[in-house]
Amino acid sequence: xxxxxxxxxxxxxxxxxxxxxxxxxxxxxxxxxxxxxxxxxxxxxxxxxxxxxxxxxxxxxxxxxxxxxxxxxxxxxxxxxxxxxxxxxxxxxxxxxxxxxxxxxxxxxxxxxxxxxxxxxxxxxxxxxxxxxxxxxxxxxxxxxxxxxxxxxxxxxxxxxxxxxxxxxxxxxxxxxxxxxxxxxxxxxxxxxxxxxxxxxxxxxxxxxxxxxxxxxxxxxxxxxxxxxxxxxxxxxxxxxxxxxxxxxxxxxxxxxxxxxxxxxxxxxxxxxxxxxxxxxxxxxxxxxxxxxxxxxxxxxxxxxxxxxxxxxxxxxxxxxxxxxxxxxxxxxxxxx
Amino acid sequence: xxxxxxxxxxxxxxxxxxxxxxxxxxxxxxxxxxxxxxxxxxxxxxxxxxxxxxxxxxxxxxxxxxxxxxxxxxxxxxxxxxxxxxxxxxxxxxxxxxxxxxxxxxxxxxxxxxxxxxxxxxxxxxxxxxxxxxxxxxxxxxxxxxxxxxxxxxxxxxxxxxxxxxxxxxxxxxxxxxxxxxxxxxxxxxxxxxxxxxxxxxxxxxxxxxxxxxxxxxxxxxxxxxxxxxxxxxxxxxxxxxxxxxxxxxxxxxxxxxxxxxxxxxxxxxxxxxxxxxxxxxxxxx
Numbered sequence: 001x002x003x004x005x006x007x008x009x010x011x012x013x014x015x016x017x018x019x020x021x022x023x024x025x026x027x028x029x030x031x032x033x034x035x036x037x038x039x040x041x042x043x044x045x046x047x048x049x050x051x052x053x054x055x056x057x058x059x060x061x062x063x064x065x066x067x068x069x070x071x072x073x074x075x076x077x078x079x080x081x082x083x084x085x086x087x088x089x090x091x092x093x094x095x096x097x098x099x100x101x102x103x104x105x106x107x108x109x110x111x112x113x114x115x116x117x118x119x120x121x122x123x124x125x126x127x128x129x130x131x132x133x134x135x136x137x138x139x140x141x142x143x144x145x146x147x148x149x150x151x152x153x154x155x156x157x158x159x160x161x162x163x164x165x166x167x168x169x170x171x172x173x174x175x176x177x178x179x180x181x182x183x184x185x186x187x188x189x190x191x192x193x194x195x196x197x198x199x200x201x202x203x204x205x206x207x208x209x210x211x212x213x214x215x216x217x218x219x220x221x222x223x224x225x226x227x228x229x230x231x232x233x234x235x236x237x238x239x240x241x242x243x244x245x246x247x248x249x250x251x252x253x254x255x256x257x258x259x260x261x262x263x264x265x266x267x268x269x270x271x272x273x274x275x276x277x278x279x280x281x282x283x284x285x286x287x288x289x290x291x292x293x294x295x296x297x298x299x300x301x302x303x304x305x306x307x308x309x310x311x312x313x314x315x316x317x318x319x320x321x322x323x324x325x326x327x328x329x330x331x332x333x334x335x336x337x
Numbered sequence: 338x339x340x341x342x343x344x345x346x347x348x349x350x351x352x353x354x355x356x357x358x359x360x361x362x363x364x365x366x367x368x369x370x371x372x373x374x375x376x377x378x379x380x381x382x383x384x385x386x387x388x389x390x391x392x393x394x395x396x397x398x399x400x401x402x403x404x405x406x407x408x409x410x411x412x413x414x415x416x417x418x419x420x421x422x423x424x425x426x427x428x429x430x431x432x433x434x435x436x437x438x439x440x441x442x443x444x445x446x447x448x449x450x451x452x453x454x455x456x457x458x459x460x461x462x463x464x465x466x467x468x469x470x471x472x473x474x475x476x477x478x479x480x481x482x483x484x485x486x487x488x489x490x491x492x493x494x495x496x497x498x499x500x501x502x503x504x505x506x507x508x509x510x511x512x513x514x515x516x517x518x519x520x521x522x523x524x525x526x527x528x529x530x531x532x533x534x535x536x537x538x539x540x541x542x543x544x545x546x547x548x549x550x551x552x553x554x555x556x557x558x559x560x561x562x563x564x565x566x567x568x569x570x571x572x573x574x575x576x577x578x579x580x581x582x583x584x585x586x587x588x589x590x591x592x593x594x595x596x597x598x599x600x601x602x603x604x605x606x607x608x609x610x611x612x613x614x615x616x617x618x619x620x621x622x623x
Contacts, residue, residue, distance in 0.1 A: 013458065013461070016458040017458050017461045017462050017465065018462075020458060020459060020461075020462035021462045021465055021466065023462075024462060024463075024466065024471075025474075028471075028474045028475060028478050029478070031475070031478045031479060131352070131353060134353060134610070135353055138353075138603060138606045138607060138610060139599075139603060141602070141606055142550060142554070142599055142602035142603035142606050143599050143602075144554055144557055144558060144561075144573070144576075144595060144598045144599065144602075145558070146557075146558055146561045146573075146576070147561075147576055147591070147595035147598065147599070150576070150580065150583060150591060150595070151592070151595070153583070154583050154588060158583065158584055158586075220610075273467055273470065274467045274468075274469045274470065274555075274558075277469060277470070277473070277558075277562070278558050278561065278562065281562065292470075292473065293473075293562045295477075296473045296474075296476070296477050296562060296563075296564060297562065297563040297564070299477055300477075301474075301477055301478065304470075304473055304474045304477055305474065307470065308466060308470055308471065308474050311465075311466060311467065311470055312462070312465045312466045313465075315465040315466070315467075316461070316462075316465045319465070
């Protein structure tokens, strides 16, 4: 199959898949048997209950309710989040930068850990370095992230007092303007180094928690790729030309092993989002994850449905992007699935 | 049986995999013998006991090897009864998701055509929503309880199985012996059940070993957030209750249950990793 046909088919698949995600989300709002609960809470008066019943057509048949709900989603009416005291759409937009900044920092940490560990393990295959790297990587995959976060707080904040909680020092926060909502970027735009270090300092422990967990799959993948690439003909050809083993490794083996590994890193996007929910909660990080975790305990259904929809659709788009990139990068991929 | 034995022997040649096997077997023994070793206290054995006289005891104090909580619950008692919850959850979720995934993936791969297209789009949609986040919404809709977390994971996590089985079935059904059987007049159903499916099964063992660890991690995260019954002996709930102790220097109420979760997941992941190496040395990722 041509790459172009494959890409077109994958894009066509988006339609039913996204439709199913909206159906699942809608199903979740109706599963409790009393859908009205998704729109009002104990504090709501009789008129509000009636108004919601009217507005969302809760006396209508299910398919009609779905259409009414879908119209709301498409026109930007995602409901009201009691947890944020704001419409769901504006809460999502307002809290997204904090989460994305943490996620990007987490990916950087994961990249540093996994490229180091994966390269060493692949280079020194079947030695104690390889075993140690395997144990460390699988340890990251097996550690509950909320607990790892608590342990880092115990050591870094409670005992050593080196690291702060939250996202910034309020006094420093007040000294700069915030055009992007990414505190590190804002500090740089303000040319304020103290604010930049403050932002990085606050990012460090939560990013380490997410990044270590995230690094496991990438480490293992990179190791396998290196082990395989070591045996490829081009590596032998370079050796035969008299290229030094160190250069063969850096220029031929590792570089070629990194390409497929980057796509694996892209695929663990969903995993990253899972981490954000618990890690933000533990570190009092004011992003999407903490909002959703608190919303869950408070029974704030619209907040969670909005988050599910956002996560579901963005995961589908990221996976599409990864697969398409991969198809272009590596012509050997079987496109027929 | 010989095949199983040789796979197992090859697996435990790797010291790390052997450690995984030992850890997992220890947990299973602990869970089985908990009612004898730690007799039930109170009406519901899965509720942390309260004993105000012995609250906040540090580890290694008399009768409390791992210390006690703010309300005097013995941490070791909680971990032991919690192991039964975790094992029950893993077995239930892995069995149900493997079963649904095998049927759906098998049918999709074997029948092909629009049936395959339809079923795989459903799987795509399921895989797009992380189980933790789906379970979060599900539990909010039906009410916070450990059982509801389990149901949510069963509903959600069969997608990966379906994908794996589908790929295997497509691979197996193109073998010559399947064509030969078809020519010999064997019915399609019998072909599917007796020839194709059994040969497509092995990779789901790797997936299952990984799931044994993962479902407990996800459930513990949800319980930690506050979506299980308060005060039960679930490891995530215990860590959540121990949070305020941490700042006060009483580290043991959250450190030990965390180690329990870690060891359980680590043991299974080691087994899964070792099993993958043995079954398919070329397999690259999850």
